[in-house]
Amino acid sequence: MPxxxxxxxxxxxxxFLRLGLGCFGGPMAHLGAFHxxxxxxxxxxxxHSFADLVGLCQFLPGPASSQVGFAIGLTAAGxxxxxxxxxxxxxxxxxxxxxxxxxxxxxxxxxxxxxxxGLKLAAVAIVxxxxxxxxxxxxxxxxxxxxALSAAAILAALGWSFSVEFAxxxxxxxxxxxxxxxxxxxxxxxxxALISKVLQPKHALFSLAVFLGLLLASFLxxxxxxxxxRAGALxxxxxxxxxxxxxxxxxxxxxxxxxxxxxxxxxxxMMPGPLFSFAAFLGAVLPPPATxxxxxGLLGLLGVFLPGLLxxxxxxxxxxxxxxWQRARAALAGVNAAVVGVLGMAFYNPVFTSAVLDGxxxxxxxxxxxxLTAARLPPILVVGGSALAALARYFIPAF
Numbered sequence: 001m002p003x004x005x006x007x008x009x010x011x012x013x014x015x016f017l018r019l020g021l022g023c024f025g026g027p028m029a030h031l032g033a034f035h036x037x038x039x040x041x042x043x044x045x046x047x048h049s050f051a052d053l054v055g056l057c058q059f060l061p062g063p064a065s066s067q068v069g070f071a072i073g074l075t076a077a078g079x080x081x082x083x084x085x086x087x088x089x090x091x092x093x094x095x096x097x098x099x100x101x102x103x104x105x106x107x108x109x110x111x112x113x114x115x116x117x118g119l120k121l122a123a124v125a126i127v128x129x130x131x132x133x134x135x136x137x138x139x140x141x142x143x144x145x146x147x148a149l150s151a152a153a154i155l156a157a158l159g160w161s162f163s164v165e166f167a168x169x170x171x172x173x174x175x176x177x178x179x180x181x182x183x184x185x186x187x188x189x190x191x192x193a194l195i196s197k198v199l200q201p202k203h204a205l206f207s208l209a210v211f212l213g214l215l216l217a218s219f220l221x222x223x224x225x226x227x228x229x230r231a232g233a234l235x236x237x238x239x240x241x242x243x244x245x246x247x248x249x250x251x252x253x254x255x256x257x258x259x260x261x262x263x264x265x266x267x268x269x270m271m272p273g274p275l276f277s278f279a280a281f282l283g284a285v286l287p288p289p290a291t292x293x294x295x296x297g298l299l300g301l302l303g304v305f306l307p308g309l310l311x312x313x314x315x316x317x318x319x320x321x322x323x324x325w326q327r328a329r330a331a332l333a334g335v336n337a338a339v340v341g342v343l344g345m346a347f348y349n350p351v352f353t354s355a356v357l358d359g360x361x362x363x364x365x366x367x368x369x370x371x372l373t374a375a376r377l378p379p380i381l382v383v384g385g386s387a388l389a390a391l392a393r394y395f396i397p398a399f
């Protein structure tokens with residue numbers, strides 16, 4: 001847009017803060033809200049530019065909706081606008097997760113444990129909906145379904161670890177490149193005409209160098225911040241897929257109990273904005289000698305978001321060339337299919353196994369899933385209802 005028509009940085013922040021307070025339902029719901037607000041109503045970018053931008057952010061690791069918002073802010077008001085957009089969209093959910101961490105870390109009463117169990121059952125329904133929805137969208141043919149099932153089988157046989165999951169995603173990309181028909185080319189890369197005004201190739205190369213340096217440090221340094229950074233750098237598929245990475249980094253080494261981990265994940269489903277804000281909860285509840293508290297929460301938040309934003313800055317000037325390479329789009333289809341298999345195993349363990357302990361738990365989880373999918377209730381109502389039902393089961397045993 002012409003410089004005279006660009007919004008002020010404060011306007012960008014207010015627009016994204018409004019969305020951060022009211023966007024429930026996950027990345028696809030967030031992208032729909034972005035489209036209505038910034039394409040249809042405000043005209044900050046056109047249909048083709050928005051489609052190109054979404055395509056790029058789906059290709060990169062990291063939280064797609066937050067990356068799209070960051071890039072919209074970049075177009076509207078330069079790098080300060082990009083930071084303002086990310087802050088506005090992330091602040092509400094991050095603040096709520098930090099507050100919940102302060103409450104959950106000291107929770108010991110039986111009724112509080114019952115409340116957390118209700119949140120975990122809500123997570124079962126929501127993650128199941130995400131797995132099935134992604135399977136329908138990303139495994140529309142036999143080959144994609146085969147890649148997804150193979151990824152799940154490998155994880156089931158070898159157990160979860162970062163190296164196994166990363167190898168599964170790479171294998172999915174290779175099989176996609178070899179087997180799958182390249183996806184049809186999308187809209188013209190018109191976003192590049194906008195972004196070239198505020199981002200040059202030299203800036204992109206600097207961002208890439210920073211990303212690679214920090215990624216190397218994340219493999220060498222033991223502090224929790226670097227674990228968050230590694231999770232954010234190597235996760236494909238959005239917030240739900242980061243779950244097994246964070247679980248491996250913080251639960252498998254006994255830094256955080258499985259119950260506390262899943263309680264926080266269940267609470268994150270109630271929050272508006274990006275699911276990656278779950279990292280603020282994990283950073284805040286880490287016990288000594290890890291940082292923990294407000295500082296730990298902020299470091300966790302920065303660590304998990306920073307890789308995706310740096311990669312976005314690195315990729316934007318070169319996306320037009322990448323988007324024209326058909327085999328890159330075929331490889332992406334294979335990676336996405338493998339992500340479905342990873343999601344399926346993440347749903348089984350730890351989401352399902354840690355929450356569904358008996359027949360009543362299973363009945364409640366199935367009912368919650370029906371309310372999400374058949375009745376189409378908003379996730380916040382489903383999560384709140386699950387928490388209330390769990391409390392009712394605790395106080396009224398016959399319930």
